[in-house]
Amino acid sequence: MASRAAKERCDAGYGVGTTGQAVYLDFKSNLINKYGRAEANKQGIENPDIDTLIRLGKEVVKEEYGNLFDMYEKITGENPYEVPMRIYPAVHYTMGGLWVDYELMTTVKGLYALGEANFSDHGANRLGASALMQGLADGYFVIPYTIGNYLSDEIATKPIPTDHPAFLEAEKHASERISKLMNIRGNQTVESFHKRLGKIMWDKCGMARSEDGLKEAIRDIQGLQNEFWSDVRIPGVVNGMNPELDKAGRVADFLELGELMCRDALDRAESCGGHFREECQTEEGEALRKDDEYAYVAAWEHQSTGGWALHKEVLQFEIAKPSQRSYK
Amino acid sequence: MEHYNMNLTLKIWRQPNTQAAGRFETYPVSNISSEMSFLEMIDVLNEQLIKEGNEPVAFDHDCREGICGMCSMYINGRPHGPWQKNTTCQLHMRAYKDGDTITVEPWRANSFPVIKDLMVDRSAFDRIIQAGGYVSVNTGSAVDANAIPIEKDHADSAFAAAACIGCGACVASCKNSSAMLFVSAKVSHLALLPQGSPERKSRALNMVAQMDKEGFGACTNTGACEAVCPKGISIENIARLNREYMTAGLSAER
Numbered sequence: 001m002a003s004r005a006a007k008e009r010c011d012a013g014y015g016v017g018t019t020g021q022a023v024y025l026d027f028k029s030n031l032i033n034k035y036g037r038a039e040a041n042k043q044g045i046e047n048p049d050i051d052t053l054i055r056l057g058k059e060v061v062k063e064e065y066g067n068l069f070d071m072y073e074k075i076t077g078e079n080p081y082e083v084p085m086r087i088y089p090a091v092h093y094t095m096g097g098l099w100v101d102y103e104l105m106t107t108v109k110g111l112y113a114l115g116e117a118n119f120s121d122h123g124a125n126r127l128g129a130s131a132l133m134q135g136l137a138d139g140y141f142v143i144p145y146t147i148g149n150y151l152s153d154e155i156a157t158k159p160i161p162t163d164h165p166a167f168l169e170a171e172k173h174a175s176e177r178i179s180k181l182m183n184i185r186g187n188q189t190v191e192s193f194h195k196r197l198g199k200i201m202w203d204k205c206g207m208a209r210s211e212d213g214l215k216e217a218i219r220d221i222q223g224l225q226n227e228f229w230s231d232v233r234i235p236g237v238v239n240g241m242n243p244e245l246d247k248a249g250r251v252a253d254f255l256e257l258g259e260l261m262c263r264d265a266l267d268r269a270e271s272c273g274g275h276f277r278e279e280c281q282t283e284e285g286e287a288l289r290k291d292d293e294y295a296y297v298a299a300w301e302h303q304s305t306g307g308w309a310l311h312k313e314v315l316q317f318e319i320a321k322p323s324q325r326s327y328k
Numbered sequence: 329m330e331h332y333n334m335n336l337t338l339k340i341w342r343q344p345n346t347q348a349a350g351r352f353e354t355y356p357v358s359n360i361s362s363e364m365s366f367l368e369m370i371d372v373l374n375e376q377l378i379k380e381g382n383e384p385v386a387f388d389h390d391c392r393e394g395i396c397g398m399c400s401m402y403i404n405g406r407p408h409g410p411w412q413k414n415t416t417c418q419l420h421m422r423a424y425k426d427g428d429t430i431t432v433e434p435w436r437a438n439s440f441p442v443i444k445d446l447m448v449d450r451s452a453f454d455r456i457i458q459a460g461g462y463v464s465v466n467t468g469s470a471v472d473a474n475a476i477p478i479e480k481d482h483a484d485s486a487f488a489a490a491a492c493i494g495c496g497a498c499v500a501s502c503k504n505s506s507a508m509l510f511v512s513a514k515v516s517h518l519a520l521l522p523q524g525s526p527e528r529k530s531r532a533l534n535m536v537a538q539m540d541k542e543g544f545g546a547c548t549n550t551g552a553c554e555a556v557c558p559k560g561i562s563i564e565n566i567a568r569l570n571r572e573y574m575t576a577g578l579s580a581e582r
Binding site: 018019071074075076077078139140141144145189191192233235236240241243244 | 329331344345361363365371374375378379381382383384386393394411414418420422443444447465467468469
């Protein structure tokens with residue numbers, strides 16, 4: 001809600017800084033009232049004055065978040081212990097990933113996906129440190145028990161030669177895609193497509209989504225995808241280090257994934273976790289869930305003919321019941 | 329901070345591949361914002377180069393927030409540019425003024441061959457880590473949190489050493505191309521913790537052996553590495569590595 005409010009104020013022209021894409025976060029009251037007072041209590045200082053509270057608060061913040069404050073100062077040249085920080089929300093998680101079974105195997109037999117690459121652990125919203133948790137949980141506690149199930153059936157399998165038909169087919173597919181990209185020889189850079197896609201996603205499939213906005217976004221992305229495949233310019237050669245070709249392959253994938261994310265967000269006509277549909281909110285502006293209709297994981301299967309097919313994995317809650325998040 | 333725009337002259341090392349000879353090329357860039365990062369400025373140059381029909385400058389980058397260790401530019405004769413305890417991606421253009429000329433080179437060390445332009449191959453560091461930069465743990469069951477008590481000053485020293493991001497600035501700044509600061513940070517980080525004790529001796533011996541095999545030079549205690557390290561890794565770690573290596577050499581059973 002705070003992030004949406006920050007974006008709304010900036011969009012309305014009240015943002016601060018050179019770009020106008022920021023709001024102030026004043027840490028001073030937290031330094032004094034939260035960290036300073038707690039530390040003064042701990043040290044048994046009675047009736048501490050403001051200077052003492054600020055000094056104690058700074059010490060605590062330096063110990064706990066000093067690296068973040070240092071990073072901020074490097075970017076902006078301003079000392080966040082002294083002046084308000086300029087902040088702006090940013091996307092940093094897709095709230096999804098590759099479908100895996102309970103043993104963490106993907107739909108490709110023998111291919112496992114661990115950590116943030118899979119969808120499995122964090123639900124509709126990412127909580128702080130869940131990326132680290134997922135990497136550790138999958139790596140330490142799941143895969144050591146499950147991968148043996150697959151490997152035990154493969155113990156007699158000889159090394160697969162690179163002239164195996166499946167290998168040849170995959171190689172042909174990859175090299176055709178690369179030569180198709182290189183032969184477009186258009187006028188626009190890969191970076192410019194990435195930025196335009198990012199803007200569409202940020203505006204229409206970001207912190208707040210609406211039915212109309214998502215439909216527009218799907219159209220916009222399809223248009224952008226056509227433009228990409230007819231007008232992208234990739235300099236350099238195939239056989240040699242070529243970061244632009246590398247990036248082009250990724251942006252081609254992002255265009256597909258971006259459209260799929262919009263379709264998924266359009267399909268889910270409720271608000272839940274990181275997915276906020278403007279049509280679905282309480283009077284106070286909080287997320288309005290519809291657990292009777294949408295208590296499922298949406299697993300989208302790529303179709304060879306194009307498009308995606310939806311598989312619903314129903315979520316059953318036996319002990320903890322899902323409810324609206326509240327910070328009150 | 330007051331915002332301003334600037335025009336700059338960039339002299340950048342261009343080298344098509346490892347075998348080819350390289351040379352400096354001069355490029356003007358204009359209207360660079362003082363709020364851009366150094367890598368964003370290179371992004372602007374690259375967009376310009378592609379539009380002119382030229383090849384963009386190849387350079388390493390990933391997180392762009394100073395934690396991954398990928399960016400590796402030698403800027404006006406100093407790894408990661410003029411700021412203390414800073415990576416290239418965290419260097420911002422307010423460090424420069426209108427009309428400046430900036431020279432950018434790749435890391436220079438025989439053990440870090442140039443792949444292209446400003447990209448170098450740092451897999452020698454990976455092989456050193458593979459030689460011993462790990463600990464044995466049981467997987468499959470959750471260990472109770474805080475099951476092993478660790479003194480705060482040991483934990484802090486281990487953490488300070490673990491802050492090494494393996495960027496290679498220490499090697500690039502060293503007149504001997506020594507990797508001692510890197511190796512000593514990795515050895516210290518694990519030697520200071522109980523989790524690191526099972527392989528403590530073999531780690532010191534094997535990582536130093538791999539370091540020598542990769543062709544990194546010897547340490548002559550100049551301290552240039554510490555001065556340019558973006559994470560402020562102390563050369564006290566080198567002293568610790570020497571002690572670890574000597575103790576292991578005298579007492580390890582093989």
